[in-house]
Amino acid sequence: MEFTDVVDARRSVHDYADEDLDRETIEAIVEAATTMPSSYNLQPWEFLVLTEDADRERLREVAYGQAHVTDAPVAVVVLGNLDPAAHVDRVLDDQVEKGYRDEAGAAAARETIVGMREYPTAERRVWAAKSTSLAAMGLMLAARDRGVATCPIGGFDPEALHEAFDVPDGYEPVMLVTMGYPAADAADEERPRKLRRPVSEVVHYGSFDPDGGADGADGALAGTEATTDD
Amino acid sequence: MEFTDVVDARRSVHDYADEDLDRETIEAIVEAATTMPSSYNLQPWEFLVLTEDADRERLREVAYGQAHVTDAPVAVVVLGNLDPAAHVDRVLDDQVEKGYRDEAGAAAARETIVGMREYPTAERRVWAAKSTSLAAMGLMLAARDRGVATCPIGGFDPEALHEAFDVPDGYEPVMLVTMGYPAADAADEERPRKLRRPVSEVVHYGSFDPDGGADGADGALAGTEATTDD
Numbered sequence: 001m002e003f004t005d006v007v008d009a010r011r012s013v014h015d016y017a018d019e020d021l022d023r024e025t026i027e028a029i030v031e032a033a034t035t036m037p038s039s040y041n042l043q044p045w046e047f048l049v050l051t052e053d054a055d056r057e058r059l060r061e062v063a064y065g066q067a068h069v070t071d072a073p074v075a076v077v078v079l080g081n082l083d084p085a086a087h088v089d090r091v092l093d094d095q096v097e098k099g100y101r102d103e104a105g106a107a108a109a110r111e112t113i114v115g116m117r118e119y120p121t122a123e124r125r126v127w128a129a130k131s132t133s134l135a136a137m138g139l140m141l142a143a144r145d146r147g148v149a150t151c152p153i154g155g156f157d158p159e160a161l162h163e164a165f166d167v168p169d170g171y172e173p174v175m176l177v178t179m180g181y182p183a184a185d186a187a188d189e190e191r192p193r194k195l196r197r198p199v200s201e202v203v204h205y206g207s208f209d210p211d212g213g214a215d216g217a218d219g220a221l222a223g224t225e226a227t228t229d230d
Numbered sequence: 231m232e233f234t235d236v237v238d239a240r241r242s243v244h245d246y247a248d249e250d251l252d253r254e255t256i257e258a259i260v261e262a263a264t265t266m267p268s269s270y271n272l273q274p275w276e277f278l279v280l281t282e283d284a285d286r287e288r289l290r291e292v293a294y295g296q297a298h299v300t301d302a303p304v305a306v307v308v309l310g311n312l313d314p315a316a317h318v319d320r321v322l323d324d325q326v327e328k329g330y331r332d333e334a335g336a337a338a339a340r341e342t343i344v345g346m347r348e349y350p351t352a353e354r355r356v357w358a359a360k361s362t363s364l365a366a367m368g369l370m371l372a373a374r375d376r377g378v379a380t381c382p383i384g385g386f387d388p389e390a391l392h393e394a395f396d397v398p399d400g401y402e403p404v405m406l407v408t409m410g411y412p413a414a415d416a417a418d419e420e421r422p423r424k425l426r427r428p429v430s431e432v433v434h435y436g437s438f439d440p441d442g443g444a445d446g447a448d449g450a451l452a453g454t455e456a457t458t459d460d
Binding site for chain 2: 126
């Protein structure tokens with residue numbers, strides 16, 4: 001599909017057709033997700049893919065009973081690795097080999113990355129959430145490109161999820177994503193897209209005033225500080 | 231462009247052509263980003279767009295001197311709003327109006343969202359990082375679709391950024407993204423793509439063993455727990 005058509009067509013879909021996704025399709029979608037960028041290219045992501053009904057039943061329980069977790073043929077738990085240095089050696093060796101860094105640059109990066117292990121857990125959680133969410137967005141768009149609908153889910157009990165799937169402590173469940181072909185009459189695809197805050201409100205040129213965007217949306221802000229650089 | 235071509239072509243680019251981006255292009259890219267999903271569709275994102283040299287000089291200082299911050303014609307600071315309920319009323323009213331929720335469902339969602347204001351800051355930072363990173367990924371792909379290269383930057387001093395651009399405390403700078411047409415000979419576009427962890431390593435069917443993926447990559451894991459559901 002054209003990129004713009006993928007973006008226009010993507011919705012968070014709750015109604016799925018009674019049709020499985022084959023592993024080839026699932027893995028092609030994940031492969032596209034893995035091409036997304038990440039901090040230092042460290043790729044702190046893992047994809048726990050649940051295709052068995054019993055597994056998605058367990059996931060639904062930790063996701064406060066949300067029905068689309070079991071209605072979709074596939075649910076993916078996108079996990080973030082809280083150890084920034086987990087893949088540091090091969091990631092940096094690769095960058096030296098391909099000319100992205102010289103040896104000195106790689107050594108400095110390695111020192112920084114290994115040092116990040118000492119960051120407070122709160123910082124490493126934010127760090128992992130960012131790179132992992134970039135991949136999750138790639139996953140959802142790549143799915144839509146193949147006619148596969150998705151729904152990201154942030155509402156779940158992380159501790160219960162750790163327990164239900166024996167996820168080690170060093171990994172954070174960042175997001176769940178249901179995946180499957182949409183039902184023919186999926187309401188989410190037929191309704192108008194949900195409201196989006198307009199560009200004029202969310203874009204701020206040069207300085208940021210939370211009460212107004214480029215065009216002074218959300219109030220009469222022409223001439224205020226937020227717009228002086230416009 | 232075809233979606234798959236956009237994904238294949240996207241790289242983190244450090245060398246930019248000496249050509250400005252017009253506001254129409256910038257805003258079309260941001261508009262695509264705003265169609266990405268977010269927690270409850272709350273869209274906790276703001277885009278501080280720096281097109282003036284002096285502004286990007288200041289940003290470069292807080293980004294540890296990284297040269298592409300000033301070499302690119304545009305740098306975007308993607309900000310996350312730490313107040314989950316900032317846009318709750320119009321977002322939920324819209325969902326009722328368009329049939330996504332009934333009044334009772336909206337009231338329950340509102341209560342949950344307003345309650346999230348009491349979450350510890352650490353949780354709200356992770357929450358904002360997720361939705362905002364989804365939008366950042368949309369931004370980068372939509373840019374590439376228009377021939378515009380990007381580079382996400384996680385390395386910056388958040389406190390210095392707050393100070394340099396008078397960003398209020400309730401907002402978190404989540405990511406910087408440089409944007410511009412790539413230089414004709416941009417090395418990042420000519421080198422082979424940086425290593426990606428293979429799908430066989432990052433996909434885990436049914437259960438998650440950090441030492442192995444679907445095919446028992448990263449070691450000889452056939453027959454271990456990680457692969458029993460395969």
